[in-house]
Amino acid sequence: MARKKHSSMDEEAQIDMTPMLDIVFIMLIFFIVTTSFVKPSGLDYNKPKASQATSKPSANIFIGVSKTGVIMMENRQVDIERVTANVERMLAESPEAAVLIQADKEAQHGLVVKVLDEVKAAGIDKISVSAGND
Numbered sequence: 001m002a003r004k005k006h007s008s009m010d011e012e013a014q015i016d017m018t019p020m021l022d023i024v025f026i027m028l029i030f031f032i033v034t035t036s037f038v039k040p041s042g043l044d045y046n047k048p049k050a051s052q053a054t055s056k057p058s059a060n061i062f063i064g065v066s067k068t069g070v071i072m073m074e075n076r077q078v079d080i081e082r083v084t085a086n087v088e089r090m091l092a093e094s095p096e097a098a099v100l101i102q103a104d105k106e107a108q109h110g111l112v113v114k115v116l117d118e119v120k121a122a123g124i125d126k127i128s129v130s131a132g133n134d
Helices: 018-034 080-093 109-121
Strands: 061-065 071-073 076-078 099-103 127-129
Touching: 061 080, 061 109, 071 080, 076 080, 080 109, 099 109, 109 127
Parallel strands: 061 099, 099 127
Antiparallel strands: 061 071, 071 076
């Protein structure tokens, strides 16, 4: 009987990449699901101190007011007249949304009140103003 000789190419080990790719995709899904979806307001704030400040659950809509009068929503600058329209749009996407206003302690009080009025005009009753308690 004649035996057939195998070439050296047939004897080389082949690495199956499928299990590794499966693990990578599972890890990717895990990290996406466990990531916190907090949208930063885009401005650095020097919050006023409050002795009675309490922690609230995270809000869905963040509005930032800087000491120079810049209003930020979704990492972009917004005019005071457009706050209501932007909040209404976000409210349509998330009907149970709450608003968190982060205002610098040197921000003009009148501007913060105008932002509060615009948010209230959009139909949101759950409004919080951020303050530090240290």
